[in-house]
Structure formats: C-alpha cells, structure tokens
Amino acid sequence: MKKLILFIFITAPFYALASNSLVNLNTKQLQQQMQQQPETVLIDIRTPSEIHLLGTIGLQQNTNLVRGWLESEIKELVANKNTPIVVYCGLNIRSPLAAKTLMEMGYSNVKNYQDGFFKWQKAGLDVKIYDQAPNSFLYSLPEKVTTDVYSAIGDAAPSTYQNSGHNNNLSFIVGDDAVLVFNAGGSYLLAAALHQEIKKITPLPVKYVVLENAQGHAVLGSSYWKEQGATIVGHQHTTKILKEHKEEIKASAKRSLKDKFFKSDIVLPDIEFNDKLTIDLKGKQIELLHLGPSHSPDDVQLWMPKERLLISGDIAFNVRMLPVLDHTDVKGWIQTWDKVEALKPKIIIPGHGGVTD
Numbered sequence: 001m002k003k004l005i006l007f008i009f010i011t012a013p014f015y016a017l018a019s020n021s022l023v024n025l026n027t028k029q030l031q032q033q034m035q036q037q038p039e040t041v042l043i044d045i046r047t048p049s050e051i052h053l054l055g056t057i058g059l060q061q062n063t064n065l066v067r068g069w070l071e072s073e074i075k076e077l078v079a080n081k082n083t084p085i086v087v088y089c090g091l092n093i094r095s096p097l098a099a100k101t102l103m104e105m106g107y108s109n110v111k112n113y114q115d116g117f118f119k120w121q122k123a124g125l126d127v128k129i130y131d132q133a134p135n136s137f138l139y140s141l142p143e144k145v146t147t148d149v150y151s152a153i154g155d156a157a158p159s160t161y162q163n164s165g166h167n168n169n170l171s172f173i174v175g176d177d178a179v180l181v182f183n184a185g186g187s188y189l190l191a192a193a194l195h196q197e198i199k200k201i202t203p204l205p206v207k208y209v210v211l212e213n214a215q216g217h218a219v220l221g222s223s224y225w226k227e228q229g230a231t232i233v234g235h236q237h238t239t240k241i242l243k244e245h246k247e248e249i250k251a252s253a254k255r256s257l258k259d260k261f262f263k264s265d266i267v268l269p270d271i272e273f274n275d276k277l278t279i280d281l282k283g284k285q286i287e288l289l290h291l292g293p294s295h296s297p298d299d300v301q302l303w304m305p306k307e308r309l310l311i312s313g314d315i316a317f318n319v320r321m322l323p324v325l326d327h328t329d330v331k332g333w334i335q336t337w338d339k340v341e342a343l344k345p346k347i348i349i350p351g352h353g354g355v356t357d
Helices: 002-021 027-036 048-054 067-077 095-104 116-122 188-201 222-227 236-261 330-343
Strands: 023-025 041-044 062-064 085-088 110-113 143-146 149-152 170-174 179-182 206-210 231-235 271-273 276-280 285-289 301-304 309-317 347-352
Touching (some): 027 110, 027 116, 067 095, 095 110, 149 188, 170 188, 179 188, 188 222, 206 222, 231 236, 271 276, 309 330
Parallel strands (some): 023 110, 041 062, 041 085, 085 110, 179 206, 309 347
Antiparallel strands (some): 143 149, 149 170, 276 285, 285 301
C-alpha cells in the first residue's frame, strides 16, 4: 500500500504539469486563432474511414494526418517547428496525446482543440465531406452530362489520401461500339473504380484513354487501362514530359496515396498528336485539340462539335482558384481562352469543378 501511495504522489504532479503545459482551445478560440494566425496548420488526427463517413472541419488550413502516422510524417507536413499547430479528433480523446507527442518532438507552438469535430459540427459550422462515394475509390460517382457523356467530378482539394487522388474530373463518352475515357485517373485503383462504374452503364469496351496532360492525376491510372487493352492517346509534349519526369511524378503521388498507389504506373501514349486529332467513336464525332499552352504546356481539350460540348481539361476551372505553377504560361492561357470562346460551347466539363456553360 505504501508503494502504491508513493507512486500516486510522485506521478500526479507529472500529469498535472503535462496537462498545464498543453493549451486547450474551445470552438470560439479556435475560430479566433484561425483568423488571427492564418498560417496555423489545423490537423485532424482521425482515421480516413472516420473522415470519409462523417466529414472534417471545413477550413482551408485543415488537413488530415492519422495519429499513427504522426511521428513519421509530421516533418513533411510541417517543416518549421515554430509553425502554429492545432490538433483535434472527434471527442478530445486522441488529440491531447497527439499534441503531447508533437511537443515532445520539439514543436513549440502546439494547441489542442478540445471541443473536437462533433461539437464543431453540432454548432452548424462549415464541414467538408471528403468523399461523396464512400464505397468507391472515386470521390463522386459519374453523373450524366448529356446523352452518352458522363463525368465523375473530383474533389476541389489537392490530391490526398482521403480523396484517393480523385481531385480532377474523370469523363467518358459512350459510342456505338466502344467507350472513350478522358483522363486516365490518378492511380490504378482509381481507374479501376471508374471502369466499374462504366460497366454499370454499358458493356462496351474502353477503346481510347486520353491524357489531358502529364500531371499525375491524369496519367497514373494508365497502367490499369493498358491492362484492359485500351489505346492511350496524348499530346507530343506529354510524352516528352513523362519521359523526363516519370519518377518524380510517381514519387509525388506515392507520398500522398501511400498504399493506394498500388500498381500505379505511367504508360506513354500509343498515339500522339500536335494540334488536332479526330477520333471516330462510331456515332460520335470527337476532336482532340491542343489550343495552346496554358495551365500546362501540353493541355488537351476534347470537342464534340455536334453537341457543342467541350471537355476543357486544365484550361478551365470551376469553383477552384486557377493554379499558376512554374510551367504555367499565363499569357498563353489568355490567348488559349480566346480560342475556347470562339468554339462557342454550350456545355463545358472543366478540368476541376462542376459542369458549366
């Protein structure tokens, strides 16, 4: 008994000290922190399955890093140990432990959102649903745009483990004898999930898969489509970029997709074109265009003149802010957009965001 009493006497101050050193925020304080210190990284430490089903806090600074991956991956997410960090979970059970771990790792500005996700949600504050199709690798299932044209609209966020890399629009057109897919998808598993949905609509084979550009979310599913016997089509410059940067593209995607990167690889186009390529899908006249450099130097568009439907690729974004990257040609983008307007499309499926006109 004496030993037990001594143990409590010695350890109780230790836990009190640990508790006192951790700053806890309520909902109002969290909102103030995010407004006054917008550089704060807000980390949801719950599992992807929880977030898929229930959602997460809908603030721009919010990200997900599972409690079990915290020690190994926090350095990649937050390199500067003085960066303000707030961690949270659902019911304030795991997040205090996560905050303590970060403090022990030397992060000097860590706080815990003690109200947790469920109180945030109950207060009617903004919640982001990561996955609109929790039973599929797709972020959302394909929607019918017009006769024989469908698109699975991707997440508006960057490629993450939670959205399985589905952060761009994956579209397909059903012809009389075959299907054309626009965008190979960001992984083998994502492409397979799209194919599963295509099979629910038509038994016809996928004959062509068009790469909108050389970005990972457009090309890494090509390994799946090649297995299915599809012909991969892309711009000449896409081939050049993929040859030069294949391993970089794969490494970047693997960091975010982790085990979901399974069997993903880059397949070079079987058919290349420069300015224009016409594809006869039997019953559908399809023109693949390269109107000029814009978001990427190799952006491809798909034009259906009869339907006046344009699958724009990354020259058009809806909802998302236009990203200007190192390879973006802003002046060229403006000139390219003039060419888009000259087509006078009635329906536009953008590279990112919902269908528009």
